[in-house]
Amino acid sequence: MDIIIEFFPLLLKGAWLTVQLTVTSAVIALVISFVVGLARLSRHWWVRALATVYLEFFRGTSALVQMFFMFYVLPLLGLTLSPFLAGVIACGFNLGSYGSEVVRGAIQxxxxxxxEAAHSLNYTTYQRYRYVLIPQAVPMMIPPFGNLLIELMKLTAVTSLITLSDLTFVAQIIRGQTAMTLEPFLIILVMYFAIASVLVGFTDWVASSIAKRRGLTSVKVN
Structure with missing residues (x-):
């Protein structure tokens, strides 16, 4: 136990890095979700085609391989990314592909x-999305977005393989230096669960806030 207490500050630093990775990647994923999701609904075939290529590529390839490509292969092509940047881009782009389908499905x-009411009012495409479609679709997006946020948090553990000192990486360090396996990994399991619980509480709060404003019944994230 004394050894775990000694390493506890390092575990806290790992937890903080995991939170940073999750939040930063979530922002990237959210932006991509709306851009690609709306592009999939475009009336221009080439816009839909580009969005579909992105979607199928990032959904159809491993997030780990994407991360390795960004961190180890891009420098060979003259573009060097820091471990943190490579991690958040890979996680954000990967989850953004799934989020784009949430956006598309909710709007449809x-x-x-x-x-038809928006058309009868002669709304432009922008006005239809801005004032009619997206406001009504957002409440339906929150629960699946919450589930994707939890998946994103768990995906950040992969960044330990590109030298980021997240929770998983710290547990491996403790295991290597102390030969203890149960204790460090049990602790990070609890920490991951605590972070996930906070994220679930946040998404439930967002869903409830939107539902109250619109007079709807909120749906909790499972």
């Missing part, structure tokens, strides 16, 4: 009557 689920 808005009732046909709402679309």
């Amino acid at each position: 689920s808005v009732g046909k009557g709402q679309r």
Whole structure:
């Protein structure tokens, strides 16, 4: 136990890095989700084609391979990324591909009557999305976005393989220096669960806040 207490500050630093990776990657994933999701609904075929290529590539290849490519291969092509940047780009781009389908599906689920009403008011495409479609689709996006956020947090553990000292990397250090396996990995399991619980609470709060403003019944993240 004394050894674990000695290494506890290092575990806290690893937990903080995990939180930073999760939040930064989530921002990237959120932006990509809306850009690609809306592009998939474009009336221009080439915009839909580009969005589909991105979607299928990042959904159809391993996040670990993507991360290795960005960190180890891009320097050979003249572009060097820091471990943190390579990690957040790989995680953000990967989860963004899944999030884009959430955005597309939620917007397409808005009732046909709402679309027809927007057309009857002579709304432009921007006005239809800005004032009619997206506001009604956002409440439906929150629960699946919350689930993706948890998956993103768990995906950040892979960044330990590109030398980032996240929770998983710290546990491996403790195991290597002390030959203890149960204790460090049990502790990081609890820490990951604590972080996930905070993220679930945050998404539930966002969902409840939006639901109250719109007079809807909130849906909790599973």
